[in-house]
Amino acid sequence: MAAPGLLGLVAYVAGLLYTIYLSTHHYSLLRAEPPRFVGLDNYLYVLGDPTFQKSVLVTTIFVASAAAAEVALGVLIAYWIYMSGRRWAIPLLTIPLLIPVVAYVAFWHFAIDFRRGVLAQVAAHLGLAMPNLLGDPGLALWAIVALDVLQLTPFVVLVVLAGMLGIPSEVLWAAKIDGARRVAMAVKVVLPMAKTAILAALMLRLIDAFRIYAKVWLLTGGGPGDATMTLEVFLYTRGIYPLDVGTGATVSVLIAAITATVAVPYVYLVLRTWRA
Numbered sequence: 001m002a003a004p005g006l007l008g009l010v011a012y013v014a015g016l017l018y019t020i021y022l023s024t025h026h027y028s029l030l031r032a033e034p035p036r037f038v039g040l041d042n043y044l045y046v047l048g049d050p051t052f053q054k055s056v057l058v059t060t061i062f063v064a065s066a067a068a069a070e071v072a073l074g075v076l077i078a079y080w081i082y083m084s085g086r087r088w089a090i091p092l093l094t095i096p097l098l099i100p101v102v103a104y105v106a107f108w109h110f111a112i113d114f115r116r117g118v119l120a121q122v123a124a125h126l127g128l129a130m131p132n133l134l135g136d137p138g139l140a141l142w143a144i145v146a147l148d149v150l151q152l153t154p155f156v157v158l159v160v161l162a163g164m165l166g167i168p169s170e171v172l173w174a175a176k177i178d179g180a181r182r183v184a185m186a187v188k189v190v191l192p193m194a195k196t197a198i199l200a201a202l203m204l205r206l207i208d209a210f211r212i213y214a215k216v217w218l219l220t221g222g223g224p225g226d227a228t229m230t231l232e233v234f235l236y237t238r239g240i241y242p243l244d245v246g247t248g249a250t251v252s253v254l255i256a257a258i259t260a261t262v263a264v265p266y267v268y269l270v271l272r273t274w275r276a
Helices: 004-023 041-047 052-085 089-093 101-113 119-123 140-165 168-179 182-193 196-209 213-220 229-242 245-275
Strands: none
Touching: 004 052, 004 245, 041 052, 041 245, 052 140, 052 182, 052 229, 052 245, 089 140, 101 119, 101 140, 101 213, 119 213, 140 182, 140 196, 140 213, 168 182, 196 213, 196 245, 213 229
């Protein structure tokens, strides 16, 4: 029964080891030359690149802000649905998750255009000026964070709500009999008993947020300047697009290491919580 999973794990480890091997070589698909061993030169080059350093900062800000906002809003909405009994809202939550990223980004790219977008026209009718959200270095990243939160908060809602629906009704009745009001019910009963689902949702969003690429590339291309240059966009621009396999493999290994540094300790804490 475990054989398919083990085969997948072996393939993953083999691919990772080969990527590490390539990261220690100069190798370009544009040149008819075999890979040339250079040791840690690729790592020194990438780590010393100011754009890579900026991409680490941008990705960290995006992951922290987007994951925190999505989990906070997701828990609030899930609790509202759970306590109000409005289960009809559950099918509606799946709609943003079913929309392809390209279609979602194309819609919002037009909607927030500061010259001809829908929001610009609404702002003009109100006598307001629509800011250039995607062209302002101080606003572009936060615009992408907002669009990510808008699309993926329903995922958190579904995960957390599933955990809440597993709470025995007897526990809620006992709390109500003891005089627990909504705030006390949430803080002392519902949220603690749904803690496993909340931690799982946070873990999944943290891991997935590190891979942000499509929204950034389609909306800003990493700009203006390098204001939205994430690690995945840096990988594309320095490794995949120029067909520089050595540099691309180096960036991939560094992304895996950064992600593991954040994810592995958190996964360990989550597993300890589940066992407890």
